[in-house]
Amino acid sequence: MLKRLKTFLAATALSLTAVLPAAAQDDRPDLTVAVNNLPDSLESIEEMGNVAVRITYSMFDSLIRRDFLADGSGTASKLVPGLAESWTRIDDRTLELTLRQGVTFHDGSELTSDDVVFSFNAGRGHGYDPLIGGAKRFMLTVSHIEPVDKYTVRVVSKEPDVLLEQRLAGYAFWVVENKSYLTMGKDAFARKPVGTGPYKMDEWVDGEYIRLVSHDDYFGGKPTAKSVTFVQVPEVSARIAGLVSGEYDIAVNIPPDQIPVIEGYDDLKVEQIVLDNTHMLVFFNDGPTAHKEVRQALSLAINRDLLREALWGGKNYTPNGHQLPSYVMYIEDYPAFEYNPEKARQILAECNCYNGEEIVYKLPLNYYLLSLEAAQAMQQMWREVGLNVTLQPVENWSQVRDPDQPVNIRPWSNTHRLPDPTGSFVPQWGKESDIQNDAQKPVRSWQAPERFNALQDTIITATDWDARQAAYREALDIWTDEAPGTMLYNPLETYALRRDIGWKPYALYYMDLRPYNLTFGDAPNN
Amino acid sequence: MSALDRPALPARRWVWLATLSRLPVMVSVAAGFMLLMLFVTVFAQVIQPYAFDHVDLMNRMTPPVPLAGATWAHPMGTDTLGRDLFSRLLVAAQTSMLLSILGTCLGAVMGIALGFLAAHKGGLWDEVIMALVDFQAAMPWFIIALAILAFMGNSMAVFIAIMGLYGWETYARITRGLVLSAREQGYALAVRGLGAKPRRVYLHHILPNIAGPLIVQLTINFPNTILFETSLSFLGLGIRPPMTSLGQMLGEGRDYLINAWWLAVIPGLVIFLTTLSMSVLGDWLRVKLDPSLET
Amino acid sequence: MLFSAENLSVEIDRPLRDPVSPVRGVSFSLDAGMTLALVGESGCGKSMTCLAIAGLLPKRGRISGGALKLDGQDLCALPENEAQALRRRHLSSVFQDATGGLNPVRSIGWQVAEAVRLRKGATRHEAQAEAVRLLGRVGLPDPERRAREYPHQFSGGMNQRAMIALAIAGNPRLLIADEATTALDVTLQAQILDLIADLRSSLGMGVIFVTHDLGLVAQTADRVAVMYAGRIAERADVADLFAAPRHPYAHGLLSSLPERQAQGGRLATIPGTVPPIDALPGGCAFAPRCPRVSDRCGQEMPELALGAACHHPLPPGRAAATIREREFS
């Protein structure tokens, strides 16, 4: 039943894209995007950071596509056909996908099942130099992918996996061209990848810009821009200034404070979205924060509403528990993170375990948007309940995690890469996680109750949604009580752009520049 | 004998104090501003109306007084966390001044000591010290400092050491040259011929006579040190939150150039006025203390 | 008459203070082929007089009165550019510091050739040839090669020769030699003096020879003007001056020369020191040091009459050596 519905939806989506009017010919505009940073590699399996997926999303396609705009919000997680026209479950470990025919790569060759198999099998991925395992984490359950015929492939998982389709729509499941990858080798390919996406590599000047040009034979229709240039402009003011002076068409990563500025210009506008990502604090199991009560007090003392209001203009939210509303098994009635300084003081007074020792909060500079501002505000909140927190901004993560220097709190962010705890909660906090196995200094590891880790196994392997949800709720309770960390809020991502550009952001860092989401002139979705 | 080798202007030690009353306007203004900065350096904590790091999230980015929406509670407005800009400016100026004074003094003491040593010992000492001077001069120190701070991680000790190492070679070179020429001519030679020990020659005769050019060098170096500190802090590598310095404030304010230009412009202006005042004073002192060095 | 200075006065402006007059009413004249020596102690105004004549006064200085007549034409009355053109054509100077007086980054030949071109308007090539000829004329061996060298490659004496070559470029009619040999060793000095004398007679130049060395005056000059504190104290033929100075200052100067003393005895001296130019006493400037002073001297400035500007000159023809020392003590 479900399967048939999906096929139907996929077909509808396809017909919709086909119906879209072809864009103008040679007078298509060149689009310039000012980005905070450029990636070092465009090999999607290796480089999965924000700055990379922003670009690779325009160069590759996945077999199944997550339609963020299904409800117009940019946060939807509806699955629609991508390179695969349709898919069916053969059993709870096998998924068969039928490829779209006539899809061409940037080099003109046709997409076949060989390319798909290569993209996910030993030639790449796990088999080929699998060391940087950004992708590995999301392929955890996948055993292998096998061809059936030229246009059919099967994805097989090691264990039953209810989220296989979601995984295929997620990070890194982008299909590359088999032969050119092998001829060029990974490093060269990472500089000039060959995918099926709407734009292909034109020129890459390190530290300056990456220019993509239209892949006119794109299966989803002729791209609406002649070229897309991602220009590296690390400074916010420079991005805005460039936008104002007309150099850029879109500027990413605009802090909330600047929104009124952008809106002050007639020809500019902002597009905002709250990301599927949560800014967190990690409380190390070391020094004063080895006491659960101190950790709880730290969390209780934070006035998240005020932080959001002041720093983010009240435009974002704090999840209730380690989950998002878009989760398939969202626990709607789960209690929100509590702000209760009174209770914090009380806990500290009762536990008799804290006497004003210095609690060190180390944070890397320029890593998370507004993290330094939030830290300084929280320092004052903590001071008010009697927690003596020192801020130590440092250059980089190795200084944060320096085993020889004291550290009790560090910032973090959890991206919800699948609408499910296995997309974030389990890998980030579970028994395999770095939190429970601190590589720098084992004593800092969170000593999670055994029950917590047992519940995780259930969440991963159970195929019964109710059992999973129950286990999830209990795990969340333990997590909240133990407080190895806490959540602050989901950041707001703001794009500033020319008013006449029609484009919507997604809850992940993808910039979708496909014809259906990029228009010039009188924007239909404006 | 070049103009540089000549001893400094004779015995006019206190003349400049006497002429204080008829200073050029620019010089008086500059001196006034520097005195103000020194006052702030000493009393920043006393005169600040708020704690410089007191966060008030409900009063963020209020503009400074002449602008619409300003309040007298925060005459210079507040920053992105609602902290009082005036208080921050005081503390920032204090930090920058202290660091620059410390850095300048460290560099001067080290350079002058090494310069004396090189001139006095001669031979291998001289060669080694001058090789160090050449080495220091050949390194783009600002850039090295940047790398060290970023890689070693920033601590106050490292930062101060780097500031102290900045510019020492100029003092060393100048001191060595001055001592060598002073020693080889006239009064120093004469006093030595009278049977004085080197200590007497150096302390009683040479040092007072070369003090002029050295003080002038100090005034040249000081603004540079301020710029050094503020530039590094501006790039986020020097003083960092929760501490603040003028460069750090400016760097922070840069992101709000469009909606709150004063966050960057006010500290920038203070830096500019400080270096300007110091340069004006330095130029004037140079004419007073060491006409041969006039530039 | 080739040249005459008539009542020449020079003023120098000083910041925040009154101007000073280092030269006050100096008059003398000079015929072609003659040497006039301007003699006096440092600060007496002899160099400033030269600079005024040559039109080289410092920026703050100016001729405040009198006339400078070259061939009867008054340089002070002419428009500035015409006066400078006249000077350029007819007048040149040699100064004490020859090495400093030559541009260190230009070759000797270039500098001499430049003078030739500026004075005569010759082509570059002609000027170059003329420069080499002049360098040979002043006694530089191998002038072709020397012309390509730079001042730092020359000795002090060679540089002074080059300066003289530069000065005689374009055959000037009046040469001002301002302490031109003072920095040189005696053996060199003698040779340079010979060279100047030789050039003077062969080119028919008038020479104004400025020096503080009375020995040189005796050896080179035809006429002498002794200056003191910006004025001419005595003006005489060289033989007359040395035989019988009339002004007590001139007499004192000559007496203090070791050559004119009995061996082993004390030297005659002039008591006191030269007054600073901005604090001259009223009346005769020499009065405070003068053995022949009277009340009149302190009030009335003596005019130059019969060769001496003194109210109480020594009688003419009286041999200086016979003046007894007590008159000066």
Place this chain on the structure above:
Amino acid sequence: MTALLRAEDLRKSYQVGRGGLFRRARRFNAVDGVSLTLNRGETLGVVGESGCGKSTLSRLVLGLSPHDSGEITFDGAPLPDEGSDDWRHLRRRMQLVYQDAAGALDPRQSIGTQIAEPLKIHNLPPERAEQALADVGLPQAMAARHPHELSGGQLQRVVIARALTLEPELMVMDEPVSALDVSIQAQIVNLIQDLQQARGMAYLFVSHDLSIVHHVADRVAVMYLGQVVEEAPKAAFYTRALHPYSKALLAAVPVPDPATRGRAAPRIGDPPNPAAPPTGCRFHPRCPHATEQCRVEAPALRDFGGRRAACHRIEELSQ
């Protein structure tokens, strides 16, 4: 009686420029084998042109700069090492006065302080300072002044006074009056002579001015390119110099008497570069009497009955 000062075969060279990678720096022999003696109460005049080494010599004999080889004895004892305590004590007995009086005084200290300084250094009674000031004919009021307020002659008096406070036995006068005007020159020369008569000091009087040396010296030594070429009692020297260079030097002096005009200046050319002295007799390129022997062989300083000269051809030329 032993000589107060005796120098034997003194040599001193300086480096010219910096050495190259493959070449040693050239050295310049400022003083090259000079021997001389000076008795108590005597004045030895050292004359020569610039670069002849006379100033270097004056510093060597005082031990103010170390010599490379040779021997200096003062009052029979060799000079102690420079900077040692003995050396410092010896300063009391030997002093230097040189041309640049303004430079020899610290511009920042008062005259009084500076005159008293040697007394402070050597723990001597401070009253001597006043006495010294009086001795050189300066009023006590001068003590409060600073050097820039004094004239050149007065400064030179101050320098002499400062040296006098130590009551030295030897004064080296290096061009003490060259920078002064004629009338002031005479004052200082008189002062120097008066002091010698009063105190019996020995003078090493270094000057380029032959007439002043003629006036003050007992004996005269002529230096040329680092070497003494002639040494003689004054009268003998000025009446009949032996060495061709001495003759040229004397002939070149401008006599302040117009009656002597018309003497031809000695045409002896420009002096050679002191850093690269000629071979053989150093004077030979400028000597009108030079022979092949002069080009090759350096003449020794030979004795000619109470006077010495270094020339191969003295016998022939004096005939």
Place this chain on the structure above:
Amino acid sequence: MTWILLKLLRALVTMGLVLTFVFFVLRLSGDPTLVLLPDDVDQATREFYRAKWGLDAPLWEQYTSYLRALLQGDFGISFRNNIDAFQVVWDRVPKTALLGGTAIAIALLIGMPLGVLAAVYRDSWLDRTVMSIAVFGFSMPNFFLGILLILIFSLKLRVLPSSGSGTWAHLIMPAATLGTGFAAQIARYTRSSMIDVLSKPYMRTARSKGAGLTRRVSQHALPNASVPVVTILGIKVGEMLGWAVVTETVFAWPGIGRLLTSAVASRDLAVVQCIMILLAFTMVAANMVVDLVYGWLDPRVRVGARAQA
């Protein structure tokens, strides 16, 4: 020839010291894998990369192999994107050279004439005006000037691009920012040097020859006065490189300075080292060029003569 060899030798020693210093300071400052690899990479991965980047060997061995590689012209591989580090750096050189060259040109073309004018008309209103502007010019912090320019020309007037390097319009503000302080300094040095030269006896000689003002200034004074200015120029190259980092950051100018800040932030040792060596080399080379120009301008500079700063 000896002195050139000697200069080269000194330069080599200095270079050697610089790169040794840079090597050890950077190596001793922490583990690059912690920065370059994702936060949650396992230990084995870290070891793999440590081995790949040669960070596992003892420091001394790292140093010798680094030197050996350098001698073969191998600056190592950029940790970040696996490209030859030298290539990464070299690609940026033209941009910085363009910026620095324009700034120097501005400094010379504006600073020298103004300095000459101020000296020739010393103590006049012209002199005072020029010198006042100069004091303002070099007291103005680079980053502040840059920000003001952006504020005015990009944000308010919207006439000039605030960042990037595509067209000549991009060059205006960065070059002006970098050149202003420099021009002010050159003006001051030129003035003082000219004043010094104008008082020299040979200027009087030129006057006595009858040379006019223009001729005296251009033919006699300027060739002499430019000698110390050139020396200063050489010394200031290092200072300018420092300022270039700031300027490039302010204007997002994609040159060496920006590369340095980003390489430093990501601990790309090979690239940082390569930049340091390149910069030190530039400074040493600049000083040698200055020496050559010096010798060309001033015939007095001879064997072993050492330029006075």
